[in-house]
Amino acid sequence: MTLPVSAAAAASADPAQLHAPYAEAVRRSTAGDWLRLNVPGHAADPDRFAGLAGHLGEQVLRLDVPPLLEGIDLGPDNPMEQALRLAADAWGARRTWFLTNGASQGNRIAALVAQALGRTLVVQRSVHSSVVDGLVLSGLGAAFVQPSVDRRTGIAHGVSAGDLAVALARHPQAAAAYVVTPSYFGAVADVAALARVAHTAGVPLIVDEAWGSHFGFHPDLPANALAQGADLVVSSTHKLGGALTQAAMLHLGEGPFADRLEPLVERVFHLTQSTSASALLLASLDEARRALVCGRDGISASLAAAEAMRAAVRAGGRFRVVSDGFGRFRDIVAADPLRVSVDVRAGGITGHEARRRLMQEHGVLVEVATDAAVVAVVGAGAGPDAERFAAALHALPAEAGVSGRPLDLVLPEPGPVRMTAREAFLSPGRPVPAAEAVGRVSADTLSAYPPGIPNVLPGEEITADLVDFLQNVAAAPTGHVRGAADPAVATLRIVEP
Template identity: 75%
Template structure:
């Protein structure tokens, strides 16, 4: 990883060189990098963006043998410790869909952490696999899910000898890191591969103050959302294959599934950003250390001032949490007298500060690996927030995660079968045809094939009504109707 080759970004360099030539572009994209004809693009993004916007299959860049693209992929694999890496231009969601499709060749049932991202459930719809769920620990005070223990995974695998693979999430949206080594050992002992949705951990392993990456802990296939904290452009990601006992079987399957779902017009801009992000991570140890220091400063100041609480300070209560991502700053705003959704709204409106996500109880801020935010500005704005709950008002109940309903059909059967829209109250007890997920973070609260519960309906409607709240997959913004099987 420290070789001189890692100091280059071969694909990005080749793309810049290609763009610097005097081309008459009579191919797609239709703007043809004509700065006059594409004036709106130039005004919005500058001349460099359309000039670099080339289609795939260019001689000397990604077509042929030993191309800059080949070199960029090999450097990424070396940087993350993978046997092989694929670049993705439809986000980590695409990686999760590929992993689910691959698993269908290995068995009939995917053992899945129940708090996976909704894209994994989309993958179940595509693959037709049955699912057996491992339930994560839940912080009932915060209403957030963490990870799963090796013991719980082993128990579920033992009940499903036809398991195709085990699918877990680490880190969680709130920065909880699972014991991937123990989970990998359990999966391998059961004769199945461990797939890890490490969307939020693409930066892991690039600094001693960060947790180790899932590949280094024995994971077999890892989805990495490189754009989140590792510095590439939004919608770019990677999929990494490990060196474990399933590598020979998985590699050709992943290659074929990647061709199935990757665009034939993959963005050169997104691809180049992945190449550049890898180079920046490998060479940016000092900058990453400064980022960790800034995040530590924010948490330390919040603790010292005493109004709010740091969510990760309570991680020790949960046996499934092995570490915490120091670049994730989850703050219990309810402890300081203001709901998370209201805190997020006021931070944006009054202070022009964007945080990653809000829940009923908390906000989560993130620090990109290598970035250096104004810690004092954030802490000051946070402590300028009013306490709407003061003055004798009753404190609203915390919004707890609902227990899922029982599974009646596979995700594919429910999603693809006949369905109808009914008022939400009438959907209780019926089988959902859709994935419904409070978003962000996009963790499904009801899956296709699961029975709808009254508790889930209340949770989703209250989430949708909150400032900034959104339910992915809902038939209408207020979740007044649900699509059910039948």
Template identity: 70%
Template sequence: MNTRTTPSPSRSPASDQLRAPYAEALLAHAERDWLRLNVPGHAAAPSSGLAGFFGSRVTDLDFPPLLDGIDLGPDTPLDEALALAARAWGARRTWFLTNGASQGNQIASMVTPALGRTLVVQRSVHSSVVDGLVLSGLDAVFVQPSVDPVQGIAHGVTAKDVAEALDRTPDAAAVYIVSPSYFGAVADVRAIADAAHTAGVPLIVDEAWGSHFGIHPALPAGALSLGADLVTSSTHKLAGSLTQSAMLHLGEGPFADRLEPLVDRAFRLVQSTSASALLTASLDLARRALVVGADRITGSVEAADKVRGVIRALGRFAVVSDGFHRFPDITRADPLRIAIDTRAGGITGHEARRLLFRDHQIMVEVATDAAIVAVIGAGSAPDSDRFTEALHCLPSPLIGAGADAAVRAPLSLPRPGPARLTAREAFLSPALVVPAEEAVGMVSADTLAAYPPGIPNVLPGEVITAETVDFLRRTAAAPGGHVRGAHDPAVARLRVVAP
């Protein structure tokens, strides 16, 4: 007797399975007439070398790793591409990353325990550096950045402050700073490198926003040329590769022999075994476009200068970088970042960003309570007139008798609470979720960062303050506001270390 069952006829998929909601939304978004003043640096330009290379062949080019003649064997094209990138940025060695500059920051944090027990680190680093502290288990001594009280933004640190932190940290492993900042402030990397080397430790620079530095005479010098030992470069931001692609550069400094094998091992630990050929190719193409087409960067700088000139001439808004001279930690400003004080013109940065997006199809990179930041990719030349005209068409709800005083008051950047545990200890400790008001005075188990830009306002192990809770909740309530790492979107509850 045949007991085999007859296969049931194939069923038609449920109607909801016929949709691809994310892909459909992305396609619809791309079909609008956007003016892109945000990352990635290629800004989806039809004339981009990426568009010409990938075109309709994306699926044809999406190969896995470990292919003979591409990335497997001696002297491969990948090896050649890495060597060309190292030469372009003045590195002893370069690694291509396919999980963003965050991956580079994590690698850098993971290798430092071989050099000491405590990382001397700028407090306003990106949250991925804090993630690296959780992974590495290092203690941290934080160097506080200068803060613009009017704008409520953090800048950089001075060599003097770094040297003082090193003097009180005998077991220092390295110094970790950010340059340039989200607002384009460039630190005195040379002086900070000298301070670190005098203390016998390397300098690691998160140069995520400066991947274009050193390529053109109108741009600031790159951190490697100023003495940095290890540099994270978010190539997709302004240098033109695809989103999530980045580089990690090792300098030719006194710590290169010690760091190179450590970085190589850590890279293999966190790099996907299925690294994207598309992302890797985009890094190679971005390097070529920057070096060969450096003259096009002249047009990018001129476009940014034109925007700043119009803003100064019309007088309603203010250019944030015009006030950088007041801060001793700032040596230059990135000319491709246009930071605009919108509160001076009667509108918050969050509201300006929302209206530019909704009513003018203009995307800017960063919004805070007081400002917006537009970016121009190296080699791009966007329609600056369209941006300045739309900007000056925005309403001024903060000006006039009808404006509420509480709304007019700027949102100040809160000072962090004291640290009670290391980031790793707090992250791995038993935790509770409590109402935000009850969390005041307790130790945070999470990294909480108003995003963008992603600088942590609270670190794991730090005491949560009432000022910080108010700042995060007001940020979350603003149009487009988001707090990275929050337990819930409204920051109504927070995760704290159990007593």
């Protein structure tokens, strides 16, 4: 196997990082002449399972080995144990777990672990839906910290240490503090300050760093959350870290709560991880770690490509680079340079239409679109064609009726909490006309896009202001309310009394 150019640098620090012991052990196992009478049922037979082999390739079938094999993940100091230690060393963790159900699994694990530490989770309001799932599973109550929102674009960012301190002071029996950084649009919060606030309050800091698995692997990238004092970090390694889709990691920091957290995480990990975890996903995590540690030169090229994309946006004069406005927000201390977020509404086209045209007319896929923006991501080690992106972007036509003026988005206050998310989720519910839902308890999570912050959570009271806001968003040409019983939000699902 050809190693990255900067592999010598990794070898000088720790030669073991040049290897991917689990992935290499899986590959070695394919060399044997095996009569496979175990699962998976395709038995690595490309002739009898020609459809699957034709879709994935014969080698993928051979690499699809089951768990609990001697010399792979069974026996003293087996390759899987070695791979986990190397990952922990690479990210600066006390311990690392490989996840095969995405960062969503990590968020659910973290919420379930927090349940053993207290009854209320102090959590950033703009968390991923899997954290809300964790609240349902754990039965925890939640106290929310509102993120900053760019009213001009409808983009949510992060939370400040001051706002977190206020929330923790109001909930002295909190289980943990839970924040998201970086944001979908690349905004990086002051994790060191957030960790100090949480630890002063006597609680661990849990960080959903799903979008920052590459942080810390190049001098021009922000430091990762573990290096700044986070106690438990969810890392979606498949996003920009190079693993296969659905592959992620959970890292435990070397902080004041490590001794208490480690056995809890281990138990909950086994509760949530499949007993038939995919060797393909696990091996991709091992390989992604090696590539990140050994791939500084490749990451340099990725950083240059992303900066070339931003420079082309600025030079065109029509659109705006979202991160150029990050300095206006006190909660943002850095930007992820591998994220290229573009305010396309400034150039007379909505994000949703821009994304559709980029894909259908130019063969350019971007990660996400909102009413105002599109987000392109450059994986660590990837080398996209910056000129092709810029040419496609500037070829987009202006939409009739789309103004380049800022959105001036104002969010309504959430309604009071009447039940835990778990109680509401498990209670009988029924849809009612929206007007009748006012004053009742929501059975669902409803999030208006933009900006994707949950406006209503299970267990919260539905207010008239919230109904008006959600219906206005739904009525907009590119508006969308995730979780709504119907697209127009004419009905809402409430908890039966």
